[in-house]
Amino acid sequence: MNDHMDGDNRRRPSLKRLSLGALCGLLAGYAAIAVAELVSAAVRPESGPVIAVGGAAIDRTPTPVKDWAIRQFGESDKLVLQLGILVVLCGLALFLGVLASRWRRVGSLGILAFGAVGALAATSRPDSTSVADALPSTVGAVVGALLLYWLTGRLGPAAAPATAGEEADRPGFDRRAFVIAATAAAAASTGAGLAGRALNRSQAGSAAASRKSVLLPAPSSKAAPTPPGAALRIKGISPYLTPNDDFYRVDTALVVPKVDATTWKLRIHGKGVTRERTLTFDDLLKMPLVERTITLNCVSNEVGGPYIGNARWIGVPLARLLRQYGVRPPSEGGPADQLVARSVDGMTIGTPVEDIMDGRDAMLAVGMNGDPLPFVHGFPVRMLVPGLYGYVSACKWIQDIELTTFDAYDTYWVKRDWAQRAPVKTQSRIDTPKPFARPAAGTVMIAGVAWAQRRGITKVEVRVDDGPWKEARLAAEDTRDTWRQWSYEWTAAKGSHTLTVRATDGTGETQTEKRTRTIPDGASGWHSVVVTVD
Numbered sequence: 058m059n060d061h062m063d064g065d066n067r068r069r070p071s072l073k074r075l076s077l078g079a080l081c082g083l084l085a086g087y088a089a090i091a092v093a094e095l096v097s098a099a100v101r102p103e104s105g106p107v108i109a110v111g112g113a114a115i116d117r118t119p120t121p122v123k124d125w126a127i128r129q130f131g132e133s134d135k136l137v138l139q140l141g142i143l144v145v146l147c148g149l150a151l152f153l154g155v156l157a158s159r160w161r162r163v164g165s166l167g168i169l170a171f172g173a174v175g176a177l178a179a180t181s182r183p184d185s186t187s188v189a190d191a192l193p194s195t196v197g198a199v200v201g202a203l204l205l206y207w208l209t210g211r212l213g214p215a216a217a218p219a220t221a222g223e224e225a226d227r228p229g230f231d232r233r234a235f236v237i238a239a240t241a242a243a244a245a246s247t248g249a250g251l252a253g254r255a256l257n258r259s260q261a262g263s264a265a266a267s268r269k270s271v272l273l274p275a276p277s278s279k280a281a282p283t284p285p286g287a288a289l290r291i292k293g294i295s296p297y298l299t300p301n302d303d304f305y306r307v308d309t310a311l312v313v314p315k316v317d318a319t320t321w322k323l324r325i326h327g328k329g330v331t332r333e334r335t336l337t338f339d340d341l342l343k344m345p346l347v348e349r350t351i352t353l354n355c356v357s358n359e360v361g362g363p364y365i366g367n368a369r370w371i372g373v374p375l376a377r378l379l380r381q382y383g384v385r386p387p388s389e390g391g392p393a394d395q396l397v398a399r400s401v402d403g404m405t406i407g408t409p410v411e412d413i414m415d416g417r418d419a420m421l422a423v424g425m426n427g428d429p430l431p432f433v434h435g436f437p438v439r440m441l442v443p444g445l446y447g448y449v450s451a452c453k454w455i456q457d458i459e460l461t462t463f464d465a466y467d468t469y470w471v472k473r474d475w476a477q478r479a480p481v482k483t484q485s486r487i488d489t490p491k492p493f494a495r496p497a498a499g500t501v502m503i504a505g506v507a508w509a510q511r512r513g514i515t516k517v518e519v520r521v522d523d524g525p526w527k528e529a530r531l532a533a534e535d536t537r538d539t540w541r542q543w544s545y546e547w548t549a550a551k552g553s554h555t556l557t558v559r560a561t562d563g564t565g566e567t568q569t570e571k572r573t574r575t576i577p578d579g580a581s582g583w584h585s586v587v588v589t590v591d
């Protein structure tokens with residue numbers, strides 16, 4: 058192409074210059090994120106820009122969208138979000154690089170602006186306690202901005218008169234020097250990023266060491282042994298006790314909090330607390346512990362969904378502890394009707410004080426199926442209250458308990474349109490056969506679980522197509538707070554069939570057919586599975 062044929066050409070950068078600019082942008086963005094990662098390891102892993110922006114996005118996502126994401130991506134929802142943020146950041150970096158190839162300063166200012174967004178996100182998170190949380194994004198953005206300015210400077214002046222066609226032949230562009238600079242920048246960024254990772258890992262190491270050294274004392278009140286016949290031997294049914302590794306996980310934490318049990322503290326204070334206390338992990342372990350089997354489930358569980366598990370927990374009875382510190386339930390004239398639990402990551406969970414103190418096994422759990430709590434399930438201590446969905450009862454990584462009122466304070470999910478109070482709804486699920494299974498004609502075992510914590514399950518019925526309801530065989534009941542397995546031997550004829558289940562709880566109430574959404578207080582309706590018998 059001949060430059061002198063186009064008088065405007067000296068103002069318009071060539072494609073090659075724009076591409077080099079985009080590359081500079083990517084390198085600068087990469088450096089910014091890597092440096093931020095390194096600084097965040099020194100400050101706090103949650104203060105890094107990707108995590109902070111991701112967390113702020115989770116906090117601000119409208120509930121229907123969040124609900125959709127949980128449904129769509131399940132427990133990968135956080136990974137999807139972080140990948141999404143990285144894709145957006147790459148796009149921004151490319152764009153700012155292209156801008157910078159023309160206007161060097163504008164590109165750098167752009168990076169600083171996005172650094173400010175990251176810093177703001179980090180300091181506005183509920184778990185942020187210090188302006189130091191702004192450091193990772195700020196330092197990262199400054200490094201990125203300087204790098205972009207410097208690298209684009211090596212491209213030569215933007216409006217230099219071009220010589221015969223080849224942009225790279227402009228005066229001021231030294232290809233070899235540019236390649237060296239770009240490679241050095243990429244290598245230094247990678248080094249910073251890796252150093253950040255390593256530092257983060259070694260800090261998580263002290264928490265891991267503290268978990269390894271936990272010796273759970275024998276509970277002074279053991280759980281009654283699981284009655285024989287509570288666990289059916291049927292292929293495809295959920296095991297009666299859910300192994301820790303298979304237990305569902307639902308939380309807003311992009312980085313799993315790694316809390317060191319040796320420095321962990323729990324403060325108990327608020328309305329009606331006459332003796333305010335701050336407890337250590339050792340204090341808790343020295344108290345009489347109880348062991349109980351409790352089924353925990355999530356309000357976001359769709360009918361037939363997976364967010365439920367049954368485990369054997371060890372913990373400190375919460376009602377007794379509260380009484381020691383002067384707390385009385387509202388029915389005895391206590392001034393607080395809501396207990397707000399706060400986690401190290403800023404989650405707030407509100408539970409009726411009356412429920413905690415009505416005789417059920419509410420606890421500060423330290424053990425799960427014989428082990429210290431796994432990190433994802435709240436190590437070192439979490440709350441559990443049988444009969445209530447997790448979002449109103451089961452605060453993980455708990456660090457503060459405040460006695461207050463429902464009028465005075467709305468917790469995290471309540472601010473996002475979920476109900477203030479949410480007792481578990483009676484539900485049942487078909488575990489086997491799976492949807493769209495193709496069993497052979499003849500005897501087919503239909504089996505699953507049913508739950509109605511606090512009320513217990515007294516009957517489960519199964520229906521094939523539009524036929525009559527038939528009573529399923531119930532496994533032995535462990536306690537009212539645990540799920541109950543059931544099975545039904547079906548003589549299956551060839552063709553497509555719809556299998557439906559419904560349960561009746563200890564109050565005599567049968568599950569309603571009416572399907573509701575999960576929000577605001579849990580899904581209702583019957584679970585159905587369509588199978589084709591061959």
Ligand SMILES: Nc1nc2c(c(=O)[nH]1)N[C@H]1C(S)=C(S)[C@@H](COP(=O)(O)O)O[C@H]1N2
Nearest residue numbers: 305306307308309355400404447448451453
């Ligand atoms: N700190 C903290 N605790 C939390 C949550 C959370 O997001 N953060 N989620 C709650 C919800 S919605 C549920 S259902 C349970 C899930 O507990 P699990 O992940 O151990 O199964 O934890 C509860 N405790």
Ligand SMILES: [Mo]
Nearest residue numbers: 355356447448
């Ligand atoms: Mo939940």
